[in-house]
Amino acid sequence: MNQIASQNAPSPKVVIPHYAFGGLTWLAVTLLIVFKPDAFTQHFFNPELLAITHLLVLGWITMIIFGALYQLLPVIMEVKLYSEPFAIASFILLGLGTILLAFSFWQFSFGVIMFVAATFVVVAVGFFVANVLLTAHSSTKKVIERTFIITSVIWLLFTVLAGLTLAINQVHPFLETSQIELLKLHAHAGIVGWFIQLIIGVSSKLLPMFMVSHDVNTRKLTVAYYAINIGLIAGLVSLFLQMKFGIVMSAIIIVPGILSYLSFIYEAYTKRVKKQLDIGMKQTAFSFLILVIPFFLIFTLLFNFEFLNNLTLPLSVAYGSAIVIGFITSLVMGQTYKTLPFIVWLKVYRGRIGKVVLPLPKDLYSEKVAIAQLWLFAAGFALLLLGISTTIVNLLIFSGIVLFLSAALYNFNLFKIIFHKPKNK
């Protein structure tokens, strides 16, 4: 008899604080868009945009991914999480490190605080990576999803070490490559190596499970794995050595890899037993539609069309925003509704069946609020991209207000789930 996945679940005290921190950080970022819209109208190497980006990628997205992974690793690898104290130490260090890092970037001060913050983040990631690798080591499930997750956390470690190197290079220059090119290298290692591969590893297990899809062709994932990693290594080396041809080639290798993964997800969707999609899955589907935008923008930027010369900088900011604020943020919000209610539900109702009124996990949040949140997000994101591309500050302020309303509704549901109490029979 196999062990049941829920028996391996970690303590909710380890998982839930990550969601709370992440949700509040996303809310804070939308306020920063309202009060500092010109961060999005300048060159991407500006203090405020660096601060906002690090809040987003570390405090919001990575924080929630860490929490969700502690819950999902036992499901994917069918073993217990290696260490809960490692997870708690990682949470505290990542939280503190992110706040201090964002503060230092905002001040554009590469002093002691910046290096303390960067060290906190590196150590937090170190704890996380050790936890994932040691959990994977004790698992006998040698599946492609596991390979994606292991590879992605190694890329995360590379990304934060590259970030620390960048900070040192800013104060004591020792690398010949320009900071701007190094920043692109750091960003793409994080986006493609960490986020995209982690998303592929987790979603290729979870989405077929949520939709109850069987016999989906996992060879498509193997193709995606090799294409993404070969393309990414080629791209980063080319960025470091300033070889334009290599950068274009890397995009030409990576994009079909991602398309192969998308074809796997589409196959799972067409083979699904559960025909109706709930709000969490609808927002997830919406995230995949958003991916068309960065695909279009990356080739537009790489092919350097002459008539778009004046738009190169705004389109670069739009490209990064489409991935981080568009695709990944939308996916994280959607998957929150697929993971957090189950985590809280298991915490509240395990061992109490028959003694209390048993709701469904979807009853822990308001679906109407979630629908409004999705529509506001779609409108806010569209306005943001328009504002960035046209550099119209008022449009950016308006997009920030709409995104703030969406983030507020998201947080309303998030804390409604977290503070859910059972009703006695």
Added chain:
Amino acid sequence: MNTEEKNIFELLKGVVDPELMVNIIDLGLIYGVTYNEPEHKIDIDLTLTSPGCPMGGLIIEDAQQLIESSYPNFEVNINLVWEPMWSVENLTEAGKEALGQI
């Protein structure tokens, strides 16, 4: 299948998969029920739609609690089985309708 086993099947319709929102009989998750009057034992063979199903523990707990409350003097054993693996063919007509299959 005797009358008591039929009754247990009916009772198990009260256990709902929280993700799919369909009861476990219509999902075809129950592979067999054995009612043993002399030994005061009830054995239930149950599967899940996927080995990684995070809700498996609660479905089992719910089924166990439900049958124990209806048969208080019986030992209830829920056996989690993976052979044959669950497939869409296991769904009843009502299950297919609830999931939008027909």
